[in-house]
Amino acid sequence: MINLLKEVARGKRGARDLTYDEALEAADSILTLKATPAQIGAFFIAERIKMESVEELEAFVQIVRKYAERSPIQEGLDCAGPYDGRKSSFYATFPAAFLLAAAGVPVTLHGAASLPPKWGIGLHDVIRATGINPDELNAEKAALAAREAGVVYIPTEQWCPPLGKLRQIREELGMRTILNSAEKLIDFTHSPYLAFGVYHNTVFDRLSRLIIKLGYRKALIVQGAEGSEDLFIDRPTRAYVVENGEFHLRIYDPETLGLDTPVPEKEWTPAEQVAVAEAVLRGEADMAFANQVLLNAAARLELAEQVGSLEEGLYTCKALIDNGAALAVYNSWMDALLGAPRPA
Template sequence: MIHLLKEVARGKRGARDLSYDEALSAAELILTGTATPAQTGAFLAAERLKEESLDELQAFVQVCRRYARRERIFPDGLDCASPYDGRRKTFMATFPAAFLLSAAGQPVTLHGCASLPPKRGIVLQDLFTEAGMSMKELTREDFIKAARESGVLYADSEQWCPPLQQIRPLREELDMRTIFNTVEKLVDYGHSSSIVFGIFHGTVFDRLSRLLVQLGYRNALIIQGQEGSEDLHIHRPTRMYSVNDGTASLTTVDPELLGLETAVPEIEWTAELQLRTAEEVLQGGGHMAFYNQTLLNSAVRLQLTGAVDSVEEGVYTCKSLLDSGAAWQTYQAWRHSLLAPAGSGYDTR
């Protein structure tokens, strides 16, 4: 590890990118705990300063996948890769969108863990807790069962990929973004053929598109979404890269052209409010900004997977499923399945 660390930590002029094989070795040493905490911390800080290369990212993803417990549940699934450091200022549209997509026949994989640096915002697991679920009691098998009943799989990354749990204390101590903030979203727990992936800076569009092609995704959207997430904005256009069969192209989705543009109210978000808002949307109601945002994100994702021919068709399809109660029924099936193992008294009506 010392040799590899020296290569990436020689300073602004002397540091170099690791080769793919070198990066594989570094990832193996870190994820098996062979490298000391001091070596791992220094490596992650040096990579942050140098910026991770395509080969380094791919190598770290492959080693994470090697140690992960992955399930082939949905042959044509869509992976919604939300930021593991969560949200602070925006609605988590990807959560209700998952059940809307499933109601439309598109199975979805969600994943995450307890909130991480640098943002330490609200994450999916916080919503689950508000819904009465005990993450400590639920097992992988419980989530797999719920997925088979609802078409929505959730993977707790630290349960499904134990090395990620082992390095959590060090990441919390560093309290900054590291290579794992990107890598952990690409472990692909459901063997999905398509992915939506959020970024904060448009400068990484090209590098991420090449990475997703090399990782074998058939279809991908790299979205410069709200708070660096995969959720498109509803009050203004969103830039994104579309990757289909190895070809990437830059495009913009403008909600105004779809009749969906809506002003977004300023809200002090809590996990309870995120869950309540998502449930209102899934019942065909709630604030129009969040209803429309769920529609837009679901429609764009349906077009990505080929379930519809256009975003416009996707909006029409998704609106019908929201207003008819089909998306709510899908959510209820998922929630009921996960409340049953713990015998929760949470109201499932």
């Protein structure tokens, strides 16, 4: 590990990218804790300064996948948002998952207790606020949720224990590391489609080339709300579509679809996230949040090749809200994971 560390930590002019095989060795040393905490921290900081190459990212993804529990319990869309959570935006990806499942596209969500650098409300917190203990969602419960509702939530550190063992180091560093990208690409259920959130448009090219290497059938890389995979509803969103070994820019502009809506300011808590999500599924939410869920669900239906256009996706999703199908999927999911029907 020391020799590999020397290569990435020689300073701005002297540092070099590791080869794929070298990065595999470094990743394995880190995930198995053969490297010391000091070496791991130094490597993460050096990579942060140098910026990870596509080969280094690919190697870390392959190693976290190696030590994770992965099973094709459902093959649909993987939604990969940042594990450091949110502070000021709505988790549209959560209710959108049930819309997609109602339309026949299984969805895999995943996350962990909040991490740096943002330390926001995580999807893990939102799941807990529904009354479900996310830390207890093992493979058996995931298979049950997939069978009953087509929506699975994976607690990443339970399904990939080495990441849990690295949490203290990441918390002490307080900054983004290469794991912030790698953990989002574990692909627990072997999904052919991917919606992936990023903070900065400078990473579009590198991540597109990485996703091609990882073999997804089709992916959407979104510069979304707080670095998430959620398209904005009050302004255009930049995204890259990755398909057939190629990638190109796509702008999603809600104004052209008649959906552009000012977003009200809210003091978000996990409970408030759940309350708004449930209101969307009942057809009773503020227009901004309802429209944001419709737009995101429609874009993902198009991504998963279930509809021929964004407009068709919007029409499909609106019908699934109006006829109660999306809410029924959500209730089935809750019943399956809570072990008893919810009160009427």
